[in-house]
Amino acid sequence: MIQLEGKKSLVTGGSRGIGRATALLLAQAGADVAINYVRNEGAAEEVRKRIENLGRECLAIKADISHEKEAKRLIEEVINAWGRIDLVVNNAGIWTYGEMGKMSSEVWHETMRLNLDAVFYIINSVVPYMQKQGGGVIVNVSSTAGVRGEAYHSHYAASKGALHALTKSLAVELAPYGIRINCVAPGWVDTDMCAEVFSDPKFRESVKNSIPLKRIPPPEDIAGPILFLVSDLARHITGTVLHVNGGSVLCGS
DSSP, X not given: OOOOTTOEEEETTTTSHHHHHHHHHHHHTTOEEEEEXXXXXXXXXXHHHHHHHTTOOEEEEEOOTTSHHHHHHHHHHHHHHHSOOOEEEEOOOOOOOBOTTTOOHHHHHHHHIIIIIHHHHHHHHHHHHHHHHTOEEEEEEOOXXXXXXXXXXXXXXXXXXXXXXXXXXXXXXXXXXXXXXEEEEEOSOOSGGGHHHHTSHHHHHHHHXXXXXXOOXXXXXXXXXXXXXXXXXXXXXXXXXXXXXXXXXXXXX
């Protein structure tokens, strides 16, 4: 039912985890997909080949979008290749440990650069093109931590909470241009980012038991809601935070 034929999309951090699952799902729905990567060219090429095997075009571009010049270059390369960008999924980010009173400023600033500044750089660079083409859709991937906080990960929670405020602010600002912007806020997800903590079977089981639906979702369970939000089925939704956490955090957007 969701048809994205002819749409040109960009998924940041699209070589693994939620980004990879989203890139593949957008391609399955008919969109051409650009992804960026920083280090793992092999993983990015695997995604590119899978998308091309689906009959869609894929650009795999090396770009560290925590630097403004690199983010601008990424947008320009996609525009030069395709002439437009209809859909942007800001997925790239990190989750690191940081105990207040012991956290270095380097750890704090690294998280802000990757989780928040990079999103600003991408949106700030792509909006002029979306305005000229008459519209577009942006989805920011945040976290339940941005709503409830997270002990020993305050820097991460702060960066994700900022995405919620950014999304709501821009929803009103960009609506006159036909640009919709929303957030998807996952809880625990079975990705590489969580592989270290999930290597402890007891911890993994405790996380599973803390979720009312009693399952830790794969990345595809987050990609589905993202696909919905970029589609015309969500054409009257903007400025919302869609919580995807199996019922573990129940709150308003």
